[in-house]
Amino acid sequence: MYKYLFYLFAIILFVSCAGNKPQPDWTASQYFKYAKDKFDDEDYYEASNEFTVVVLRYAGSTVADSAQFYLAECHFNMDEYIIAAAEFEKLINYMSRSPLVKEAQYKLAESYYQISPRPALDQNYTEKAMREFQNFIEDYPTHELKESAEKRILECREKLAEKQYKNADNYRKMREFNAAIIYYSIVIDEYYDTSFADDALIGKMKVHKDLKDFESVKADYVKFKELFPQSDLAKEADEFLASLPEEFKTTEN
Numbered sequence: 001m002y003k004y005l006f007y008l009f010a011i012i013l014f015v016s017c018a019g020n021k022p023q024p025d026w027t028a029s030q031y032f033k034y035a036k037d038k039f040d041d042e043d044y045y046e047a048s049n050e051f052t053v054v055v056l057r058y059a060g061s062t063v064a065d066s067a068q069f070y071l072a073e074c075h076f077n078m079d080e081y082i083i084a085a086a087e088f089e090k091l092i093n094y095m096s097r098s099p100l101v102k103e104a105q106y107k108l109a110e111s112y113y114q115i116s117p118r119p120a121l122d123q124n125y126t127e128k129a130m131r132e133f134q135n136f137i138e139d140y141p142t143h144e145l146k147e148s149a150e151k152r153i154l155e156c157r158e159k160l161a162e163k164q165y166k167n168a169d170n171y172r173k174m175r176e177f178n179a180a181i182i183y184y185s186i187v188i189d190e191y192y193d194t195s196f197a198d199d200a201l202i203g204k205m206k207v208h209k210d211l212k213d214f215e216s217v218k219a220d221y222v223k224f225k226e227l228f229p230q231s232d233l234a235k236e237a238d239e240f241l242a243s244l245p246e247e248f249k250t251t252e253n
Helices: 002-019 028-040 044-057 064-077 081-094 101-114 124-139 146-173 177-190 197-210 214-227 234-242
Strands: none
Touching: 028 044, 028 064, 044 064, 064 081, 064 101, 081 101, 101 124, 101 146, 124 146, 146 177, 146 197, 177 197, 197 214, 197 234, 214 234
């Protein structure tokens, strides 16, 4: 009796397991649902394999774009951001009529953002993220994610500004004054909307003072007052002007 029950249980288990596996006669929608269930269970590795099958086997189906999108999402959720970016880009480039292209464009930018390194390192991925977020804003100006994309761009600009500012500071400390001025100017002119712009102008004043180019210090001071009237560094700028030789202390013509 027990032996019979054991075999019966084994048969039921086998049939049950077989029913949960892809079948040769499945439609694209059935296979997609199977892959999506894996995704919803956070089994991203298995889900990525199954979404790949859907993309390749059912390329012309109505679920092909969704499968491509979730394939990219699987890699994103597994922190495989470079692969995710490539998969999101496939959807954008080859399935351009899909309603998922908007979100894919945002997630492409986000993939690059996630691998953007600290400021001291090469900022290629930061620049890519910023460019793709900008593309998203330009293509979908009324999208609900526009504000989030704008914040990401500002974060990227802050990182790029910090890199250039630190370059300038390092050159100033090494007394490579011409190089320091170039990098401070980059921050002031190109990253004017970041928190490093007023610091860079103060740094430029320091370099000009070290060079005893007091006319340029005074010109920097005037520019500082025009661009950053509410800056926390305003007192330091005033002290710089006050430390100049008497004939350079006034900014009046």
